[in-house]
Amino acid sequence: AQRVTQPEKLLSVFKGAPVELKCNYSYSGSPELFWYVQYSRQRLQLLLRHISRESIKGFTADLNKGETSFHLKKPFAQEEDSAMYYCALSPLHNAGNMLTFGGGTRLMVKP
Amino acid sequence: DAGVTQSPTHLIKTRGQQVTLRCSPKSGHDTVSWYQQALGQGPQFIFQYYEEEERQRGNFPDRFSGHQFPNYSSELNVNALLLGDSALYLCASSSPKTGRETQYFGPGTRLLVL
Numbered sequence: 001a002q003r004v005t006q007p008e009k010l011l012s013v014f015k016g017a018p019v020e021l022k023c024n025y026s027y028s029g030s031p032e033l034f035w036y037v038q039y040s041r042q043r044l045q046l047l048l049r050h051i052s053r054e055s056i057k058g059f060t061a062d063l064n065k066g067e068t069s070f071h072l073k074k075p076f077a078q079e080e081d082s083a084m085y086y087c088a089l090s091p092l093h094n095a096g097n098m099l100t101f102g103g104g105t106r107l108m109v110k111p
Numbered sequence: 112d113a114g115v116t117q118s119p120t121h122l123i124k125t126r127g128q129q130v131t132l133r134c135s136p137k138s139g140h141d142t143v144s145w146y147q148q149a150l151g152q153g154p155q156f157i158f159q160y161y162e163e164e165e166r167q168r169g170n171f172p173d174r175f176s177g178h179q180f181p182n183y184s185s186e187l188n189v190n191a192l193l194l195g196d197s198a199l200y201l202c203a204s205s206s207p208k209t210g211r212e213t214q215y216f217g218p219g220t221r222l223l224v225l
Binding site for chain 2: 004006043044045046049086088097098099100101102103104
């Protein structure tokens with residue numbers, strides 16, 4: 001069984017401050033990790049995934065298999081980053097690619 | 112392309128009733144997954160349909176069932192509704208042709224059971 005934990009329900013920072021949204025997972029096999037974001041009144045959408053190793057809207061995330069973590073980081077937060085963020089895991093070699101989500105972290109960026 | 116669409120947007124039912132939720136996948140997608148999102152929690156996987164068959168199922172009772180049609184659209188049925196079934200039900204579509212892992216979500220159907 002797999003599990004994703006996001007320890008912070010709410011993270012509040014000032015504009016221009018660094019941001020780190022924490023995500024820890026447990027899974028015995030090879031996982032693929034994702035970050036999904038939901039802006040106000042919008043649908044859930046993919047922000048980034050570890051396999052692509054890309055930076056989206058200034059956000060990056062590195063898979064640390066030793067610590068079983070996939071923290072989301074951004075050096076300088078913007079007000080438009082305020083949203084709900086979900087970390088998710090999918091078994092890498094599973095054809096069904098079901099997603100297991102964490103409970104989510106609400107990021108509030110204050111002016 | 113309107114992306115993934117779901118109907119209805121909101122629904123109110125009473126305990127013991129049955130409900131059917133509908134989902135149309137994004138154009139070109141052939142796989143549909145359903146998720147339940149209770150208030151204040153992350154989405155939880157219910158099941159996934161591919162080629163009109165249930166391919167994978169999460170930890171949900173048999174009261175939750177589904178169907179996929181030849182045009183890839185899908186239905187989620189819930190029988191004998193309980194108060195605890197009140198949630199936002201999300202549909203997501205994907206296609207092996209565009210990347211196994213990328214799931215596109217619909218806006219959801221909010222179900223309230225009284």
